[in-house]
Amino acid sequence: MNSVKTLAIAAGLATAMVSNSSAEEITVSAWGGFFEETLKSAIYPGFTEETGIEVRSIAQPADQAWLTQLTNAARAKKAPADLSLVADEVFIRGQSIGLWANLDAADIPNTATLLDGFTKESEDGALNAVGALTWFTTFVTNTDAAPDAPTSWADLWTRDWDGKLGLTSNSNSGLIEATALTFFDGYDTMETREGLEQIIAKIAELKPQVQLWYRDEGQFQQSLEAGELAGGLYYHDVTMLSAADGRPVTSTFPQEGGILGDAYWIVPRDSKNIDAAEQFINYMIRPDIQAKLARNLGVAPVAKRETMDLTDEEFAAISTTGNAIRTQTAIHLREGDWLSDKYLEMISR
Amino acid sequence: MGDPIMKGKAVPHMIGLFPLGMMSLFFLAPLAFMVVVSFYERDPLGFYKVAFVWDNYSKFFSSFYYVISLRSLWSASLGAVIVVLLAFPAMYIIVDMSRRWQLFWVILLLSLMCLSEVIIGFAWLILFSENSGIPKFLGWAGLWEDPRSLSPSFGAMMVGYVTLGFSLVALMFLPQLARRDRSIEEAALTLGTPPMRVFSKVILPNFKAGLISALVTMFVYFLGVFVMPTMLGRPQDWNMTVIITDKAVGDANMPLGAALSVVMLIFTLIIIGSLAYASRTREQGERS
Numbered sequence: 001m002n003s004v005k006t007l008a009i010a011a012g013l014a015t016a017m018v019s020n021s022s023a024e025e026i027t028v029s030a031w032g033g034f035f036e037e038t039l040k041s042a043i044y045p046g047f048t049e050e051t052g053i054e055v056r057s058i059a060q061p062a063d064q065a066w067l068t069q070l071t072n073a074a075r076a077k078k079a080p081a082d083l084s085l086v087a088d089e090v091f092i093r094g095q096s097i098g099l100w101a102n103l104d105a106a107d108i109p110n111t112a113t114l115l116d117g118f119t120k121e122s123e124d125g126a127l128n129a130v131g132a133l134t135w136f137t138t139f140v141t142n143t144d145a146a147p148d149a150p151t152s153w154a155d156l157w158t159r160d161w162d163g164k165l166g167l168t169s170n171s172n173s174g175l176i177e178a179t180a181l182t183f184f185d186g187y188d189t190m191e192t193r194e195g196l197e198q199i200i201a202k203i204a205e206l207k208p209q210v211q212l213w214y215r216d217e218g219q220f221q222q223s224l225e226a227g228e229l230a231g232g233l234y235y236h237d238v239t240m241l242s243a244a245d246g247r248p249v250t251s252t253f254p255q256e257g258g259i260l261g262d263a264y265w266i267v268p269r270d271s272k273n274i275d276a277a278e279q280f281i282n283y284m285i286r287p288d289i290q291a292k293l294a295r296n297l298g299v300a301p302v303a304k305r306e307t308m309d310l311t312d313e314e315f316a317a318i319s320t321t322g323n324a325i326r327t328q329t330a331i332h333l334r335e336g337d338w339l340s341d342k343y344l345e346m347i348s349r
Numbered sequence: 350m351g352d353p354i355m356k357g358k359a360v361p362h363m364i365g366l367f368p369l370g371m372m373s374l375f376f377l378a379p380l381a382f383m384v385v386v387s388f389y390e391r392d393p394l395g396f397y398k399v400a401f402v403w404d405n406y407s408k409f410f411s412s413f414y415y416v417i418s419l420r421s422l423w424s425a426s427l428g429a430v431i432v433v434l435l436a437f438p439a440m441y442i443i444v445d446m447s448r449r450w451q452l453f454w455v456i457l458l459l460s461l462m463c464l465s466e467v468i469i470g471f472a473w474l475i476l477f478s479e480n481s482g483i484p485k486f487l488g489w490a491g492l493w494e495d496p497r498s499l500s501p502s503f504g505a506m507m508v509g510y511v512t513l514g515f516s517l518v519a520l521m522f523l524p525q526l527a528r529r530d531r532s533i534e535e536a537a538l539t540l541g542t543p544p545m546r547v548f549s550k551v552i553l554p555n556f557k558a559g560l561i562s563a564l565v566t567m568f569v570y571f572l573g574v575f576v577m578p579t580m581l582g583r584p585q586d587w588n589m590t591v592i593i594t595d596k597a598v599g600d601a602n603m604p605l606g607a608a609l610s611v612v613m614l615i616f617t618l619i620i621i622g623s624l625a626y627a628s629r630t631r632e633q634g635e636r637s
Contacts (some may be wrong), residue, residue: 064599071396071601095599097396163497169584212501213584219474226480228498336393340600344592347415348584 024130025054026276029066029081032059032216034238035297042296043057045318053276063090070268074099079268088329089172089262090130101267102126107278110285113307120216120264129264130281131302133293136236136258136320137174143248145230153182153254156231159203161209166220166232169213171343172332174259175233177325179203181256190331196339204346224249233259237298240317257323262302294318350573367573387607397604405547412604414592418613421470421572421588424503427566428510433560435511436518443519444527456525458516469512470580477581506582514567515579521566525559565621572617589613 028044030036040057048054048225058081060066067090073080086094094100105111105127111119118131119239139150145164145300150156156165167175180189189195212229214220221238223229225247237256239251265284283289287307294301300319301308332339388398409415443454476482477499487498499505533555537547553560575590589609597606 062599064601067603068396093602097392211498215579221579223478226478228479333393335600337391337605338602341412344584344595348417348587349413 018163024052024273024276025056026082026273026280027056027058027080028083028280029058029060030085032061034241038296043289043293046289046292047280050283051276051279053279060084063087066090068092069100070094071097072285074269077270079270079272082267082271082273083280084266084268085132085263086129086266088262088264088327089332091266092329092333094266095120095122095128099266099269099270100128101269101274101277102128103130103267103274103278103281106276108282108285110282110287113287113303115287115302115304117263118264118302127234129266130285132263132265133290133297133299133302134260134319135263135299136253136260137233138186138239138251138258139231139254140224140234140239140249140251141231141235142224142227142229143250145227149250149252151252151255153178153256155254156206156209161230162231163209163211165206165210165213166185166223166229167206167210167212168220168233168235169215169344169347172327173233174261174325174327175203176200176343177328178256178259180253181325187328187331190328193338195336197342198209198336200342200346207347213231237318247287254322255322257306257325258320258325260300260324297348354428383607384611386603387611389604389607396601405604406612407628408605409609409612414589414609417587417592418512418589418609418616421590421613422616424506424510424578424586424588425568427573428514428571429509429564431507432511432514432518432567433563436563437513437522437556438548439515440522440526441518441548441606444523452501455520458519461512461516462520463585466513466574466576467580470509470576473509473512473581474500500581501583501586503582503586506577506586509577510571512575513574514570516569518563518567521563522556522559525556529555561624565624568620569617572613587599 008239026077030039036057036059040055044055044057060081061069063086066084066086067330069080070084071094073218078278100122102122105119108127108130110131119127120129122128139153139155141149144161146161150159154243167173170292176196176199177187179187179202180195183202184195184199187303189199212220212223212232214232217234217238220229220232220234221242224232224234224239225242236251236253239249243249244249267274269332271277285303287301287303288309290301290303291310292306293299294308295314298318301310305315386397387405388401389397389402390402390404392398409418443451446454478485479485479496479498484493484496484499486499487493534547534551537551538544542550573590574588575594578587578591593606593609593613596602596609
C-alpha cells in the first residue's frame with residue numbers, strides 16, 4: 001500500500017517537473033494589495049490556460065519608488081519583472097533614460113481595438129508601451145457623515161466638512177488640475193509658476209478643513225469607511241468596491257469631471273522574455289479581457305467602447321461619458337522639484 | 350626587553366583591526382558614497398549625473414528645508430527628554446521591588462521592544478481614533494462633549510516616540526540602578542534629607558553620565574524615526590527623515606536626499622559633540 005502511494009507521488013512529481021521545464025514563466029508586477037491579488041486570481045489564470053505560460057505575480061511599491069528600483073536594477077543589467085504596470089509619469093521618466101525594451105508592434109495585433117493614444121512610441125518609432133487600464137480619482141464621501149453627495153469640486157471649499165477632509169500629500173494627485181478648472185482658466189493657469197502658486201494658495205484655503213494629508217492610501221480608506229473622515233479625494237474603483245461591500249461610502253463624479261489616470265504595460269530593457277511579454281500584453285488588451293478587468297476591478301477600460309460587451313449600466317459604474325480631468329504630466333515633469341517643494345511647503349507649514 | 354612588550358601590544362592592535370574593518374565596510378564606505386552622491390547633479394527626468402555641484406546644499410538654505418530640520422531637532426530632543434524623565438524614575442522604583450515583580454517588569458519591557466514601530470503606530474492610531482478608543486470612551490463617560498480624533502497631532506506623535514523609546518531607556522538604566530551603592534542615599538536619608546531632595550541632589554548627579562548618554566542615544570534614535578511622524582503626526586510634524594525619504598525614493602532625487610542627510614549628520618555631530626564637551630568640562634571644573 002505504502003509503496004504504491006510513494007510510486008504515485010514520485011510519478012506525480014516527475015510529471016510536474018517535466019511540464020514545468022517545458023512551460024515558460026514570466027514575472028508580472030502590479031500595484032500591490034487588492035489590485036494585484038485580483039489580477040492574480042481572476043485575470044492571469046486565463047492567460048496561462050491559453051498560452052501555457054505561467055505568470056508569477058509580484059506586488060510593486062508606489063510609482064516613484066518602483067521607478068527608483070527599476071533604475072537601480074537596470075544599472076546592474078537586471079529586470080525585477082518581465083512586465084510592469086506603470087503610470088503615465090513613470091513611463092515618460094523611464095523612457096527618457098531608456099529603461100524600456102522595444103516591442104514588436106506586429107506581435108501585439110490587438111492594439112487595433114485600443115482607444116487613441118494608448119500605444120506609446122520612442123523617438124525612433126519603436127513601440128515602448130501599451131495602455132493597460134485607466135482609473136478615475138473622484139470626490140468620495142462617507143454617506144453617514146456627509147449625506148448630500150457633492151456636485152462640484154468647489155464643494156470642497158464651500159461646504160463645512162467639520163475638519164474631516166482627507167487629501168493626498170502628493171502634488172500629482174490631480175487636485176491642482178481640478179482646482180485650476182474650477183476656479184481659474186483651466187490648464188492654461190498651470191503653464192506659469194505664478195499660476196501654479198495661485199492654485200496652491202487656493203488649495204491652502206482648505207487646510208483648516210483637512211484632518212489627514214494622506215501618504216498611505218490604506219489609511220485614508222480605513223478612516224473614510226470608519227467615518228473618521230467625511231470626504232476627500234480617492235480612487236473611484238476602490239470606493240465603489242467598498243460601497244458594494246456595504247460600507248457607507250460613495251464616489252461622485254463632480255460636474256467638472258473625475259480625474260483620469262492612465263497606466264501602461266512596459267517591459268524592462270533587460271527582460272529575457274520579451275516574446276512571452278508581448279503575448280501577455282496582447283492578451284491583456286483584448287476587449288473581452290478589458291471587460292473582465294472592468295467587472296472585477298472596477299477600472300475603466302482602454303479598449304474602444306463598441307468592442308466590449310459591457311452593458312450601459314456596467315459602463316456607467318466604472319467610467320463616465322462626461323468630462324475627464326487629465327493630469328498635466330508634462331507640466332508636473334517640467335516643474336517637478338519646484339512644484340513638489342512648493343506643495344510640501346504649503347501643506348507642512 | 351622592549352621586544353616582548355611590543356609583541357604583547359601587537360595582538361590587541363590586530364584584534365582592533367576587525368572592528369575597524371567592519372566599520373569601514375558597513376558604515377564608512379556607504380557614508381562616503383552618500384557624501385559623493387550629494388555633490389552629483391540632479392537629472393529631473395532620470396536619476397542623477399556624475400558632477401560636482403553645490404546645488405543640493407544651496408537648496409537646503411534657500412528653501413524651507415532648514416525649518417524642517419529645526420523641527421526634527423526639536424521633536425527629537427523633546428522626545429528624548431520626556432522618555433528619560435519617565436524611564437529613569439520608573440526603573441528607580443522597579444529595582445527596589447521584590448525579585449518577582451522586578452522580573453515581571455523587565456520581561457514586560459523586553460516584550461515591548463519586540464513590537465515593531467508599525468504595530469505600535471497602528472495601536473495608537475486605533476486608540477486615538479474618534480470611533481473607537483480614548484475619545485469614544487471619554488465621550489461615553491461624559492467627560493468630552495464632542496469627542497474628536499486625537500491623531501494626527503504633535504501630541505499623538507510624541508506618545509508614539511515615548512512608546513518606542515521607553516523600554517530601551519529603562520533597560521539601559523537597569524544595571525546601573527540595580528548595582529548602585531545604596532549606602533550614599535541611606536546616609537543622606539539618615540542625616541535628615543527629605544526623599545525628594547535625595548533624588549534630585551544625590552541620585553541624579555550620581556547618574557549624570559548615564560542620563561546624558563541615554564539622552565543622546567534617544568535623540569539620535571528619534572531623529573531617524575519614520576513611521577511615527579507619518580502615521581501619527583501632521584505634515585507640520587514630519588521630520589527630516591520623512592522628507593529625505595520623499596526626495597530620495599519618492600522623487601528619485603538621490604543627490605538632494607544625500608545632501609539633506611549629510612546636513613542632518615553634521616547637525617547631529619555638532620549637538621552630540623557639544624553635549625559631550627559640556628559634560629566633560631563641567632566634570633573637570635567640579636574636580637579642580
